Structures are given as C-alpha cells and as structure tokens.
Amino acid sequence: MKSLLRWEPFRSIGRWEPFDELRSVQREMDRLFARVLGSELSGERRLMNWTPSVESYIKDGQLVFKAELPGVDPKDLDVSITDRELVIKGERKQEKGAKEENYAYREISYGSFERHFVLPEGVKTEELKAKFNNGILEVTVPAPQISEARKVEIETSKEEKKLVEGEIRKAA
Secondary structure (H helix, E strand, C coil): CCCCCCCCCCCCCCCCCHHHHHHHHHHHHHHHHHHHHCHHHHHHHHHHCCCCCEEEEEECCEEEEEEECCCCCHHHEEEEEECCEEEEEEEECCCCCCCHHHCCCCCCCCEEEEEEEECCCCCCHHHCEEEEECCEEEEEEECCCCCCCCCCCCCCCHHHHHHHHHHHHHHC
8 A cells, every 4th residue: 555645845945954864864873773782882872972063154254153062061172273174172071970770761962072164265263262151162253355256258259249239130
C-alpha cells in the first residue's frame, strides 16, 4: 500500500543550509548507535562531541561573530587571531556532583570545542574585541571597506552598431 504525503508548497521557502542536513544525519546515527550499543557510548560521545552554534553578520560597519555558549565559564574561553583566522576555543564542564548512574535522561553535551573562521582581507585584527554576556560570546572587528560595483561600458565597432541599429528598425 502506498502512503500519501501532504504537499506543503511553502515549506521549502527559505535559505538552504547544507550542514543542517549533515547534522541531522549525524544525530540520527548517534541515536542508532545509542540504541544498538547502549547508553554508555552515547554518553561518552556527548562528552567529547560538542560544537556551539555561531552566526556572523555585518552591522554598523562591524563584522560580528556570535557564539551560543550556555553553561560555559568565561574563564574557560580563549579567543585568538592568527593571520586572518579567528579561533574560538573553550570547554563546557560537567558538574562534579552528579554521578553517571543517577541520570534518568541526558541530552546536554559537554567537553571542549574549537571553531575557526577565516576573516576577509583588510580586517584590522588589532581592533578585535570580545565580550561575554548571558551565555553569548560576541566578537567584533571593524569590517573592511569594500569597493562598490560600477558599470563598465562595452566598446563595439561601428559596423556592429550599424548592424544592431538596423535590426531594431526592421523589428519595429
């Protein structure tokens, strides 16, 4: 028997993020391994495999990077810059009091992470600033000036101009 699927024409409108699909596949594989091999592996993987979400945009002449880091102590964060690469490192530590066997349900990931971002050419890295507030790390640096686009005229020979003008008159 064939199953029917509801057609939702507006569901696909939006920006396609290729890594969202890869993350979804990774989560499904993690769930599969957790069911097959037991919860010990899934708990271990969660402790080792954590990547915070980051967004980047330009606002008021500043290139902004925001990273979601709930539960991370600012002392456990390191923001550095090498050449044109911004590096954000840190660790979310698990509470010491809770024992492994006392958990009924466990979804929060812990462990260290490291994210690398290539900055555009011309960025003044010496003016980079970072602040941490309510679990959000915000790194700002002045955005480089980008020259505006300009229209370039295409030169043509006189014969081509006459040919094009003649075709326009014939069409009219």
